[in-house]
Amino acid sequence: MKDIILNLEDVRQRIAAAARESGRRPEDISLVAVSKTFGPEAIHSAIEAGQRIFGENRVQEAQGKWPALKEQCLDLELHLIGPLQSNKAREAVALFDVIQTVDREKIARTLAAEMEKQRRRLRLYVQVNTGLEAQKAGIDPREAASFVARCREVHGLEIEGLMCIPPLDENPGPHFALLAKIAREANVEKLSMGMSGDFETAIAFGATGVRVGSAIFGNRPAAGQ
Numbered sequence: 001m002k003d004i005i006l007n008l009e010d011v012r013q014r015i016a017a018a019a020r021e022s023g024r025r026p027e028d029i030s031l032v033a034v035s036k037t038f039g040p041e042a043i044h045s046a047i048e049a050g051q052r053i054f055g056e057n058r059v060q061e062a063q064g065k066w067p068a069l070k071e072q073c074l075d076l077e078l079h080l081i082g083p084l085q086s087n088k089a090r091e092a093v094a095l096f097d098v099i100q101t102v103d104r105e106k107i108a109r110t111l112a113a114e115m116e117k118q119r120r121r122l123r124l125y126v127q128v129n130t131g132l133e134a135q136k137a138g139i140d141p142r143e144a145a146s147f148v149a150r151c152r153e154v155h156g157l158e159i160e161g162l163m164c165i166p167p168l169d170e171n172p173g174p175h176f177a178l179l180a181k182i183a184r185e186a187n188v189e190k191l192s193m194g195m196s197g198d199f200e201t202a203i204a205f206g207a208t209g210v211r212v213g214s215a216i217f218g219n220r221p222a223a224g225q
C-alpha cells in the first residue's frame, strides 16, 4: 500500500506542473481519486496520504464500502462518476455528495424529488457524450446547454459543472475543448475531465477536476473497467 502513497504524490505533482504550465493555480484543480474495484485497505492508504475526494462508478459497490469509511473520516467527499438509474436514485442521494452523471430529463426530475425528500443538496454535473458514442452515457453535446437550462429552470437544480469521457481511441483534446465551450454557453463553472492517461491535457484545456484511478491505485481487473 506504500505504492498508493507514492503514486498519489506523483499524480499531485503532475497536476501542479500541468497547472503551472498553463498559467493556472494548482489549487484550482481538484483530484478525484477513482477507487472503483479497490477495497477499504487501498482507500485507507489514500486517506492517510491526505486524499479526501473519491469517485465510484457503481452505486451498489459504493454502498458496500463507503458508509463505514465515511463514519471513520468525516470530511470525505464522494462523487458518483458512473451512470445512474432512477431506481438507484434514493441510495445515490443518501450516499454521494456529488453526482457527475446527470444526463437526461428523467434522472434530473427524480434527483430533484429525492433531494427534496431527503433534505440533502448534492452538487451536480451534467455528463456530455462529446463523442456521440452509442454505448456511452451522457447527453448529446448539441442539447447540453438547453438541458442545463431545463435542469435549473424546470427542476430547480443547481448545475455546478460538466463532465465528459472522450472516446478511448481518439485524441482527447478536441473533446475537452468542446466541453469547455459548452460550459461557457451554459454558464457552468466546473469541468470534470481527464483520467490517468490524459489528465495533463485536460488541465491545459481548463479542467477544474480530474478523475484519476489506475495511476493512483494500480491496474484494475478487466471486468472492473
Ligand SMILES: *Cc1c(COP(=O)(O)O)cnc(C)c1O
Binding pocket: 034, 036, 057, 081, 082, 165, 195, 196, 197, 211, 212, 213, 214, 215, 225
Ligand atoms: C474508471 C473511471 C475513471 C478513472 O480511470 P483511470 O484511467 O483509471 O484513471 C475516470 N472517470 C470515469 C468516469 C471512470 O469510470
